Amino acid sequence: MTAVLEGILVVAVEQAVAAPVCTARLRDAGARVIKVERSDGDFARGYDTAAGGDSSYFAWANHGKESVVLDFKHSEDAALLRRMIAAADVFVQNLAPGALERTGFGSNDLRADHPSLITLDISGYGEAPELAEKKAYDLLVQAESGLIGISGGPNELGRVGVSVCDIGTGVTAYGAVLEALLARATTGRGRGIRLSLFDMMAEWMTVPLVQHEHGGGGPTRVGLRHPSIAPYGAYATSEGALTLISIQNEREWVRLCAETLADPDLAIDPRFTSNNDRVANREALEAELSRRVELLDRAEFHRRLGAAAIAYGSVNSLDDLAVHPALRRRTIVSSTGAAVDLAAHPVRWTLDPDATPSTSEPTEVPAVGAHTDAVRAEFS
Helix, strand or coil: CCCCCCCCEEEEECCCCHHHHHHHHHHHCCCEEEEEECCCCCHHHHCCCCECCECHHHHHHHCCCEEEECCCCCHHHHHHHHHHHHHCCEEEECCCCCHHHHCCCCHHHHHHHCCCCEEEEEECCCCCCCCCCCCCCHHHHHHHCCCHHHCEECCEECCCCCCHHHHHHHHHHHHHHHHHHHHHHHHCCCCEEEEEHHHHHHHHCHHHHHHHHHCCCCCCCCCCECCCCCCEEEEECCCCCEEEEECCCHHHHHHHHHHHCCCHHHHCCCCCCCHHHHHHCHHHHHHHHHHHHCCCCHHHHHHHHHHCCCEEEECCCHHHHHCCCCCCEEEEECCCCCEEEEECCCCCCCCCCCCCCCCCCCCECCCCCCCHHHHHHHCC
């Protein structure tokens, strides 16, 4: 079956993670993505060598793309880039604000020349003059946005363990590009999209921000605990294994006490009869629950939780993730020819004749400039 975005050409002057994640989603949906790199390549290529000699970041976000090396400060390469953009449906860039404008490739000018073109500009903090020169990478934006301020344990700040600002921005940008493609299908006109890592993360921080400004105080760092729901956290069983449990309503609280902990009187303890009571008396609640849970081994605790229909999950290691029954895989080929297993694309299409699946064949990670000659010939 034909992929949804087959026939769509994306030209991307991109680096690092956020923009490549966006264009990787477009590639998975069938678009052709030409990635423009410097002669030394996207610096994300050098983050590690875990993916068959390629960076794990780069392999994940760039397999299936075409790599073209251009120096568009030189007239010949600039002319080639202009011809590529003239044929493109989408142009993506995440260089420093103003960098492409200074070389004649500003998105507003490109759309003036090509009214059907969709442009996407990804920045760290937007275009405010006082922030335009400020470099932005994932961990920096985690810090600036307040995310780190509410992450980690009571006595230690903690980074979220994946590049959540980059990934969130890339996926948000992908949705915006799809909206622009839908709009163009009816109007014939492209759109300009601007997105910053900070704006994306600030929007994701809406709940703690509203709690802080309107609710009498935002969440504090509570480790493996939920700041406003209790019990919702991790408890150690007799062998020391941690299990997260989540109580979402009073019916579940009663079942946890009566059926899982075999202590129905705990449910009617006046300190714990509502979620607000339990949050207010969290220290006492945690002591009561921990004392009871540590009498059980993990297998028995999980059996009782399941029988009582209480939501729970193991606090897994990466070893556990690698063999998790829910983990699906897809295989790509590194630029050195090695097969590399990735987690599968999260979207699963229903198996009916009208479904249009994402491309599923194994794809290759491009070496730096692997497609330069072919693209030069194509757009000559």
